[in-house]
Amino acid sequence: MKRFLGFVVKEFYHIFRDYRTLLILFGLPAIQLLLFGFVITNEIKDARIAILDQSKDEVTRRISEKVLSSGYFILDKNLTSYKEIEQVFRQGNIRLVLVFGPDFSKNLDKTGNARVQIIGDASDPNTANILVNYLQGILSNYLISLNAEKIPMQIVPEVRMMYNGQMKGVYMFVPGLMAMLLMLISALMTSLSITKEKELGTMELLLVSPLKPIQIIIGKVFPYVFLAFIDACIIIILGNTVFGVPVVGSVGLLLLESFLYICMALSLGILISTITSSQQIAMMLSLVALMLPTILLSGFIFPVENMPWILQVFCHIMPPKYFITIIKSIMLQGNGFRYIALETGIMAGFTLFFIFLSVKKFKIRLA
Amino acid sequence: MYNPQAENIIIVKDLVKKFGSFYANDHLSFEVKKGEIFGFLGANGAGKTTAIKILCGLSYPTSGKLNVGGFDIYKEREKIKRNIGYMSQKFSLYDDLTVFENIRFYAGIYGLRRKEIEERAASLMQKLDMKEARDKLIRSIPLGWKQKLAFSVAIIHNPKIVFLDEPTGGVDPVTRRQFWDMIFEASSEGITVFVTTHYMDEAEYCDRVSIMVDGRIAALDTPDNLKKHYGAGSMNEVFLKLARVKVE
Structure with missing residues (x-):
């Protein structure tokens, strides 16, 4: 345990000494949220x-x-x-x-x-x-x-928009942004930090040491769980204070689901790092293979229902889609666990699947 | 020191490592005696790194019996790990940590206590004459220092054996010579040194040398005996003779 703690401490040093990492970790969420909230809006005025x-x-x-x-x-x-x-x-x-x-x-x-x-x-x-x-x-x-007086019969629809009465675009962006940023931080940062050890050759030293591979991986990933979690809180708080996006449902449940999503993204990051050995490729894979689908195929910006069926199939294997559904359900509709049990199960399934694949890949690499 | 009567600390029997149909290690058999400096030579691609990785537990053999430090490589991997040190050609230290933090980290993962770490770090700084660099980032110190530090870190937990994979690549002859002084010192303290190198002058410093050609051991003896046997004036000539056999 003490060895493991030493490892985690080292990991935090890496993060806090690299201002670029820090910028991505804490600057990006705030900037993105403000950008999406203020600049990109579906409403048209003037x-x-x-x-x-x-x-x-x-x-x-x-x-x-x-x-x-x-x-x-x-x-x-x-x-x-x-x-x-x-x-x-x-x-x-x-x-x-x-x-x-x-x-x-x-x-x-x-x-x-x-x-x-x-x-x-x-x-x-x-x-x-x-x-x-x-x-x-x-x-x-x-x-x-x-014609108020002339026409005897009229159908006057009374429209009420539930859960987002003023039809604010930012209600959409906060959940989408959470899915996107947590994916970015968790998957990209972990795959980068693991491949960096491979490039430096320090990974070999770690593997030769009495540390078990599982300790190495958890030690590398743990700080990012913690930091991504803080980011999730930043986004929720900013969304609430600056844009008035409410959290109608249970905050605890919301955080738990975020935690599950972070774990899912981290296991994806680990998987990426087991199949690549350079930071550049890990970055490309994370950005192209993860970010684009997260933005385009998760229902974040474009409604899934309008896509051709083949793309809809892809949407259903995109974990962020389920997370977005979950947080919308909790934040805006105030639903309890019962309503999101299926989505939660699917995310947990993805997590286990990625971990299983990583372990398998890891063994092949060692052999 | 090579002592034929000493116990075998590494025993390799019929080690085979295949990648597809390619034999990287083709039935290697050799023993390393406790306390000796064992040179593991060969051209690029001869299978040196493959073998050293298997001995360190970074890779599994296809077949063969291997015993490192008295432990079986299949069943007692964890015990082996506690008893060996490893240094690669990349001098793997963390650039963004200070000298002391690197020492503390590596000592920490071998389970050394805080007090021990402080003591060893202090005596190491003294020995390497690097006291004023204690709190400098690794990226700011010269390559020669990094190399010495990487070696010191590899043996900070007093292992039985230390594996050095081309530890002198890219440094100047003077620094190389100083580095070998550190190897001799470790050896005199009873640590067995298993070293691969390209430099034939370094082969002369080893107690015994094995030369690998195409995944097999073509020769294994003390440098003096090898030179006598091949009628060569230097290890360089011995190596070229063996490599030429391969070409023909």
């Missing part, structure tokens, strides 16, 4: 639009006012002809053009049918889609207010 109003009557003026006072749109330019539309899009400031046909209010009164056209800039399809939806919503609201 989009610049242009209006081509060919009738300029009471109704079109009122609709325009409604649109511009919604908070989503800012009027950049009033256009006078169709020709200008192409031009303003090309200039690049305008996201959307709203076109009212001629004799708008006259048509509306006489035939009950007035023409309005929405032209979006689909070079950024997501944004265009969201803006068009906003605008349609405003138009149909106006229509309902016009």
Whole structure:
């Protein structure tokens, strides 16, 4: 035990003497969280639009006012002809053009049918889609207010968004970021620190010493369990204090699940280090093979349901997907263990599988 | 010192190590006597490192009987580990730890007590004349110091045998000579030294020398006897003669 402690102390020296490691360990989580929270957001505010109003009557003026006072749109330019539309899009400031046909209010009164056209800039399809939806919503609201007395029957949906009432993007990013960063720190850092010993040749010395291989591995990994755990806490606290992301469910359960996920990522890191002997390759493997799938295939940014089936299959073998499901369930929905038992079991299974593979690889290497 | 009457501290009988169909060690058999400096020579790829790794327990043999320090290599691995030291050609010390921290770490994993570690570290600093470097990071000290320190660390737990795998690579002749003084000293204290090297002048310092060619031991005797037997003036000539046999 004393030998093992000496080993752990040495490991902490390595970490605290390397400012780059420290930066990755403690700077990265904070910076990433702030970046994702503030910069990358799904909500669009103050989009610049242009209006081509060919009738300029009471109704079109009122609709325009409604649109511009919604908070989503800012009027950049009033256009006078169709020709200008192409031009303003090309200039690049305008996201959307709203076109009212001629004799708008006259048509509306006489035939009950007035023409309005929405032209979006689909070079950024997501944004265009969201803006068009906003605008349609405003138009149909106006229509309902016009017809309030005339139509005898109406279906008025009352929409309530559960668990994230204000539809804040950061509610999504905190769980995703936890999955990503804990994976990065645990898998990347451990695989680097183990391969570093191989490169230096110190691994041979350790293996020749009376330390058992399992003690060496646990000794190398232990500090990262501890530090990754601190990181998990930093992310939860920052998410809560800065962005108001709540932890509705049990904090203890959340931390336990994080611990399991960290162990899973560490065992993956160990596996990587058993199949490589240089830090460079370990880094490549960790970044390309772990980070990209964690970001793309975990449901963090892109919904799994929309992917082609072959990619969905891949998603289901990505451990981060289960972790994200688990933390969302605990943090936002406040669910107990009963609801996440399956996901927890799958993560534990992954952990055992990676450890089993590592041990096997390790033996082959020794022989 | 080589003493034919001394007990055998390493016994290797019919050691075979195969990688696929390639024989890295092809039925090696030899004994090393307690307290001697045993030189293990051979060209690159002759199978030296493979053999030394097996003796240290870093790799398993395909077949053969091996006994190191009185312990069986298959059944008593843990006991062997406590009784051997190992130094590789990389002088493996941690760059980002200080001299003292390296000593403390390696002594610690061999289970030395704190007080013992302090004492040994102090006497080591004295002996190596490195007192003022005690708290310097390894990356800031010269290669020659690193090499001496790596050797001292390899024998800090007073092992029965120390294995040195090309311990003098990349250092200048003066430092090499000083390094061999340390080897002689360890040997005089009763530690058996098993050393591989490329330098034939170093082969002359060994009590006995074995020369490996193509996974087999082509010759094994004292340097004087080998020179006599092959009618050579130096170990260098002996080595070239044996290697030439291989080429033909």
